[in-house]
Amino acid sequence: MSQVNRIAGSSKRINRNRTLTFSFNGKEYQGFEGDTVASALLANGVDVVGRSFKYSRPRGIITSDSQEPNAIFQVGSTQATTIPNPRATQTDLYQGLTASSTNGWPNVDFDLMGTVGKLGGSMMPPGFYYKTFMFPQSLWMSYEHLIRKGAGLGASPQQNDPDSYDKMHHHCDVMIVGGGPAGLAAALSAAQTGARVIISDEQNEFGGSLLCSTQSIDGQLPSQWVEKTVAQLSDMDNVMLLPRSTVFGYYDHNLVGINERRTDHLGEHQLQSTRQRVHKVRAKQVILATGAHERPLVYGNNDVPGCMLANAVSTYINRYDVVPGKQLVLMTTNDNAYKTAIDWHQTGRKVVAIVDTRAASNGDLVNKVKKLGIDIFFGHGVIEVKGSKRVKGVDVAPINATNHSVTGPAKHLACDTVASSGGWSPVIHLSSHTGSRPVWNEEIAGFVPGATVQQQHSCGGLEGIYALSNVLSNGFATGAIAAQAAGKGDGSYVGKAPKTSDPQEDASMALFHIPHSKKTSRAPKQFVDYQNDVTAAGIELANREGFESIEHVKRYTALGFGTDQGKLGNINGMAITAKSLGKTIPETGTTIFRPMYTPTTFGALAGADVKHLFDPARFSAMHKWHLEHGAEFEDVGQWKRPWYFPQPGETMQQSLERECLATRNSVGILDASTLGKIDIQGKDAREFLNRVYTNPWSKLGVGKCRYGVMCKEDGMVFDDGVTACLDENRFIMTTTTGGAAGVLQWLELWHQTEWPELEVYFSTVTDHWSTMTISGPNSRKVLEKICDVDVSSDNFKYMDWIEATVAGVKARVFRISFTGELSFEINVQANYGMQTWKAVMAAGEEFNITPYGTETMHILRAEKGFIIVGQDTDGSVTPQDLDMDWVVGKKKEFSFIGKRSWTRFDNKRDDRKQMVGLKPKDPTFVLPEGAQIVFEKNQSIPMKMVGHVTSSYYSACMGYSFALAVVKGGISRKGESVFLPLSDGTTVEAEICSPVFYDPKGDRQHV
Amino acid sequence: MLLIHCPYCEEMREEEEFSPAGQAHIERPLQPEDISDEQWAHYLFFRKNPRGLHHEMWLHAAGCRKYFNATRNTATYEIMETYKMGQAPRVTANEEGQS
């Protein structure tokens, strides 16, 4: 199929020497380099590009920019490279591009939803979301997949993105958003002061509205001025130009987020380069030069393909040499849109008529059109479009805008294109991102940026300044002012503003919604938000049902909820609301736009911060040994810890039983390097420990260790560990693996904010040490073989530590136990970790020394009733709840952290959840962790829950299953039965017992 | 994303380096045992949530690891000042005519 709508034309924006083949909905087409997918489709005469969400109506391209609500495609040929929802109007064409409609399954021309389900229409009135989707949930489940399948908004890629992305950070004096006439002028003027300037634009080249303008600047084509200005800026070292770069967000303290699409226009998956790059710019001053978007008018059947924005029609003609139809009817409220009729006329195609809602106009453009002999209907509106898959004609009638009525009979005009213009809306989105409320400007009938706390300027169309000469002079002035605010220049532009002559324009009319001879609710659908099928009648219904705030109207009708954030329809929707409530638009309110300005891919936002670069993994010095010995790993914080060491053919349970028995009967070894270690020094270190731990530290001698519990000020346990006295003023504190960073921060907090008078210093030394724990009755025999110090029980007592040489390496050895067995924790400088570990393994070989992982550690400690903070506690458990009052110092002078809270009423209750042991009646059944506990088996639902299982295992050493749990008043209920109703409907019984199951007297660790 | 001046590093740094640490100027009662449960509860749990100026602690977590104070407008996110621990704010709500 040839490009039926491509005219001879003279645009330099497309390269006719490079023909590009692409496919849309499975059919091949051709376009040129410089085309967007939208311009190429229009060139090929493709009318229907999708189906609407609710009513499944055929939809065509309406705009030529980021406002586009209909031409939202799935682009890409593979599951890895497919991109959901780019706008065809902003997608550069490349050779081989594959696109399809996201709406309109199974295809846009045959409408399955319309013929079979009729899910749309009467089944989805406004408020459908509120009335149906919010409750009951079951209904949402049944509708949602049908709606998504039938009218969905694109599909996520099913395979990993092969492309690479990155981020750059910049600082600059002046950041300019938008490279149209205002932005370019501002950039030139700011840059001439020597200020560091960054200017970005979302299009493939700079120029903005000038790329499709016919108005001369300094006697030249506007594109020539753009070329010259861009060349000038490119030559300056202090200027960075970012084309194809969308500012997606404007954040607090003048941070601007930009997504630069570096290779998207070249094709899918460019191996050698970064596909997209996010620039984070922290600017001293920001100039928003985002221009204005043309506003469509709201009229009957205004969604029939062929209904377009006036300026979009001009853009396709002037920029792409594409005339998107044969016979044009233009409806306008202003002089400006007359340009479109002139542009169309000059292509040699027919302008059927101009329908001007105003009573008259005597502007230059209007007079020019009159001279061309084009019919103008003043005081008229296009009240209704005829046609389904393409406009076939329009009904034009005289209207009274003041009382919203049609005042005479309609006249039918045959045409295939309707261009409409209701004036312009400044693109205020970015200025809204930081919370600034836009203000209504009556003169231009549009919102402009309001007061802001950012270092922000705006110029050109965004300020409602539309005449080119004014836009340019405003741009130059703003650039100089912003540069001065950044400390560069004197605030005045030194150069000469170029000469342009603007046509004299008569006043435009503030009109948004064209009346129909029938009342709105009975007239043909008048669409406001195309993406969500929100109509004027729907908005009026919402108003009648009591939704008056525009934010409520939005949520009720889904106005502005599409991927376009209602760029095209929001102002019209507000105007219709205002009219139906008898209010003004500013009284009705404004809607707030939020990032992203246009959808941004997750890849771009993630950049290179994926996998290990996003979440680094930490490994102990012995990690390689664990790998070589077949360990399975468990994530503990960022650490990779050996979970268990399966031998060939073993199940996990078999491994655990073997590891447990070996440790209890001979000797096991654990890599404990990940425990947090904080070196605490200073003459007040001891006093500091007294204040942060619940137990006393005043008398702990050098060479001794002590277990301590830390509480938060609310009295709840938040970490525990062993701290050793290294010297009179020096301690080494161990913390839980996951709690290390938090504990250090906690200590710093108290020291810096409450007790700065204490002389104490904290250093994290976790990574400095490798720690291996040998545990079991033969552990001393192993240590004796490789240690130069007498470690007999007389010389090296439980809870002592010594300095020694272990396997030739200087070590700190702690005689502490987390298994209840005779245990030694050997600490060596981390770079000797592997060597020492291997030496210990060799020494232990004759005792069948068995490496074990975190799971066996958990079982062995639970058999002893030792808690794991964060597993057996959850931030609502006191030491008393844990039956650990022995760890609370009774005679400490200082009211240590947490103490006062234990006397609060709630913490003194007898029926608090308390730590106990549980023995299931069936000794082979392992209770699920998290299982809820009840006292009475036969209760109606909801049952009274009195606690839950915190740790639960099968003990190979004891030969039965057991658990730790918290139970209301559990400490005084030992011997009683409790019940656990499980998720499979069964209920099991268990007996409350002491949490210390194994060696309750503690003989084994003291040998 | 805020740009925050660390009064110890004496530099403007990105918010990513900091973590918020709650309301500033909460003093721990010197004799916790001497005050009522209610007074203790106020110290423990009761926090301001003003629209407007708020004195709050921040931690330069990925920097000098120091806690410091900031006076921030919770509505506009402007940071009026940052100051060292133990110092008094220069900008206060009363001066700004706010409650």
Ligand SMILES: [Zn+2]
């Ligand atoms: Zn700092």
